[in-house]
Amino acid sequence: EPEVTQTPSHQVTQMGQEVILRCVPISNHLYFYWYRQILGQKVEFLVSFYNNEISEKSEIFDDQFSVERPDGSNFTLKIRSTKLEDSAMYFCASSVRAGGPGHEQFFGPGTRLTVL
Amino acid sequence: QQPVQSPQAVILREGEDAVINCSSSKALYSVHWYRQKHGEAPVFLMILLKGGEQKGHEKISASFNEKKQQSSLYLTASQLSYSGTYFCGTETRGYQKVTFGIGTKLQVIP
Numbered sequence: 017e018p019e020v021t022q023t024p025s026h027q028v029t030q031m032g033q034e035v036i037l038r039c040v041p042i043s044n045h046l047y048f049y050w051y052r053q054i055l056g057q058k059v060e061f062l063v064s065f066y067n068n069e070i071s072e073k074s075e076i077f078d079d080q081f082s083v084e085r086p087d088g089s090n091f092t093l094k095i096r097s098t099k100l101e102d103s104a105m106y107f108c109a110s111s112v113r114a115g116g117p118g119h120e121q122f123f124g125p126g127t128r129l130t131v132l
Numbered sequence: 133q134q135p136v137q138s139p140q141a142v143i144l145r146e147g148e149d150a151v152i153n154c155s156s157s158k159a160l161y162s163v164h165w166y167r168q169k170h171g172e173a174p175v176f177l178m179i180l181l182k183g184g185e186q187k188g189h190e191k192i193s194a195s196f197n198e199k200k201q202q203s204s205l206y207l208t209a210s211q212l213s214y215s216g217t218y219f220c221g222t223e224t225r226g227y228q229k230v231t232f233g234i235g236t237k238l239q240v241i242p
Contacts (some may be wrong), residue, residue: 043151048212049229055235058134058219058233058234058235059166059168059174059219059232059234060232061230061231061232064152064229072228072229074229085191094200107173109172114228119162119164119179119230120164120176120178120179121164121224121230122176123174123176124173125172125173126173
């Protein structure tokens with residue numbers, strides 16, 4: 017069964033450093049998402065991406081964050097200068113569509129980001 | 133605005149039933165239900181579109197009352213594998229982000 021994959025599974029970085037989290041969405045999916053989940057809390061939407069551009073972003077997704085689809089398979093989230101409060105589990109998800117049937121999102125296993 | 137889930141936590145014995153509720157202060161286009169086990173990614177259960185439909189997934193079903201802006205997830209004859217945190221996610225219109233609630237922690241004990 018096709019699945020979303022993410023690398024690395026765990027990333028430790030120093031405050032102020034740049035990190036890139038990588039995702040490979042399911043191959044026939046067209047819509048891609050990044051979510052964040054701070055330990056023990058809810059899943060928070062960061063950004064959605066379609067047709068090589070951002071469709072929607074949350075207030076969390078400020079200028080420190082960027083997303084890219086550098087090739088036909090990868091979808092990346094870059095955090096330019098990490099802060100302590102960026103420590104969280106980051107999930108990538110993908111869906112066939114963005115509304116109605118087909119909007120079900122399939123999540124990757126997540127990357128745990130720890131900022132020291 | 134995030135949907136409100138209730139209860140926040142529930143403990144069941146195997147075989148018992150549970151209902152998890154999700155409500156919104158805004159008109160809803162769709163409701164999504166996911167289950168997340170500890171340390172794992174959320175797993176899609178079902179999506180309900182406005183129209184009041186009810187869907188089923190094995191012994192887990194859900195309803196959506198668009199007039200009341202509410203959805204309920206029904207777990208019948210619970211199994212140990214049902215343990216986890218259940219999130220509802222809502223869209224207020226199509227082609228929009230899904231906003232998740234804080235989740236309901238469900239624990240099924242023998």
